[in-house]
Ligand code: ADP
Ligand code: MG
């Protein structure tokens with residue numbers, strides 16, 4: 001049983017006079033086996049939350065804490081965060097020239113688990129997961145992210161999650177740019193991780209569409225750097241009908 005705890009997180013981007021507070025006190029707890037959807041309008045700071053937890057250097061933490069099973073995540077290097085069991089797809093480089101998907105995954109698994117996975121089971125696992133994600137086996141020999149389509153990038157992201165078996169996964173806009181088939185395949189991968197490895201998931205999205213395939217236990221509405229409403233899956237249905245307009249108007253009045 002793992003728990004990611006975010007407490008009163010404040011984050012700025014930019015420096016000096018240009019520094020702008022993007023996260024304005026975020027509180028969130030994600031436990032093993034739970035799926036939390038964070039939903040909000042564009043520019044509300046959802047990706048900033050993901051990048052901040054990932055340890056991206058562009059984001060400055062100005063207040064609050066993030067812990068995984070009581071350990072201070074913000075004090076960890078990016079690698080240490082991965083070894084601690086956090087999965088943040090965007091922590092990896094956009095393109096890794098000359099490194100195949102297959103080698104990249106094995107290197108990542110070795111770094112995270114502290115020893116190289118046994119070759120025979122590893123090859124079998126990679127095959128099984130790729131097949132489940134309806135990926136061409138030849139994909140494993142392509143260079144990481146080189147010429148990947150949007151759908152291939154997302155499948156690769158979920159393939160990583162399946163093989164690295166994190167405790168907590170943070171998926172930012174996993175649904176963007178996916179056609180219905182890819183969306184289904186990617187969602188099934190996320191659902192399998194919840195079933196077979198009890199992963200806790202923070203699913204960040206602008207659209208409600210992915211929530212037809214991945215059923216969240218909790219929905220958090222994110223506006224202007226804060227969680228402004230919380231509920232169960234029924235809240236996603238309300239957002240689908242009404243959008244974010246009511247929340248955005250509220251946050252302007254109180255800003
Ligand atoms: P969302 O993911 O909800 O669309 P973002 O976290 O991407 O929102 O952006 C929130 C705000 O922070 C936006 O106003 C955006 O312009 C600003 N922002 C995010 N990252 C940076 C950055 N690296 N440099 C400057 N501004 C940024
Ligand atoms: Mg605060």
Ligand code: MG
Pocket residue numbers: 046047048173
């Ligand atoms: Mg974003």
